[in-house]
Amino acid sequence: MKKHNILMSESFSRGKRHYFLDYKIARNRSNFICFTRSDAQGDGTYSVERLRVFQEDFEVLIGSFSSLMTMAAHYGNGYESVQDMRLLNQQQEVRGIKGMEVALRPREKMLENGPAAMTDTELLAMLIGSGTPNESAIDLAYRILGSVEGNLQELSVLGFPGLCRFAGMGIAKSSSVMAAMELGRRLGRY
Template sequence: MKISKILASESFLSRGKHYFLDFKIAENNSNYINIVRSDSQPDGSYTRQCVTVFEEDFDLLIGCLSSLFSSAAYPDDREISVQDLRRMNADKGGIKSWEPELRPREKMLQLGREAMENAELLAMLIGSGSPNESALVLAARILDSVGGDLRKLSGVGLEEFCGFAGMGLAKSSAIMAAMELGRRMDALGIYP
């Protein structure tokens, strides 16, 4: 490996130690990661330590880092694996894991829109939650922010909606569009 090209690089400094993480491509077109630690010495010089991981070992490096981070995240349970974490998160499930009669969409089909809670209707507009929170919990958080007042909710702007974790431009715009339709129907005196 005579000539290496850096494809991506990150670095940081902590207590006189410089860390460099470089993703490189070698002259033979193989990829590798170079991790360097450079320590500042009292005489102004530096000592340098380097670890190189080649692309055929990336999966092992990622597996080791995943194991390390899961052990750090769950210090009381040293036996937990990445597969265990996936299973634990899958067991939490989202709305799809609920009994069908409890899911907002199915509830509306069975009982009609009048039987729906405001949070359930809002969750249907949101569509999907995140791995940490269902659309229904997110909808309840949004409603709580306006004290459950739909008139206040209709005045919430794009920036405010996007300020909620799990809300992006598409979900926020869908809610704003629905609220605007409701406002126009109210102005015309149209009640279903």
């Protein structure tokens, strides 16, 4: 029987027990993950158990594993399931911009007072659109502006590498900021 090609592999051991996690390609060119546990026996042999998960089931495996690890991380906190955790988190105080007083939210503030009343941080936060689970768009904008000491000229030349280095800033959000900066430059030409 021909062996499967291993594309990537990880392994670890604990005592007489060895674990192998292999990402392989089968003869039919489909991908699969093989989990192998090998236990050393007293007579010098090994007992081996394998579990294979094929490509079409990766999404379900990853989702299940993610839920399991989330529950394991919070074991003993009174949760019965991941759904219980989500429900409890939804019932907790809303964070970020949605948790702010309505009159202080950037969009509402602009609607009420006009764009001239907005701080640079609020305007940048509006371009960014959303933050991360741990940081609002306003906090993220504040950090980005802080990195250039509030200098909008410096902000305009950060580019993808400079903007994407901030957690929460990917290509899409960075593109929005860069597009606004370019419009500002073009407006300055007239």
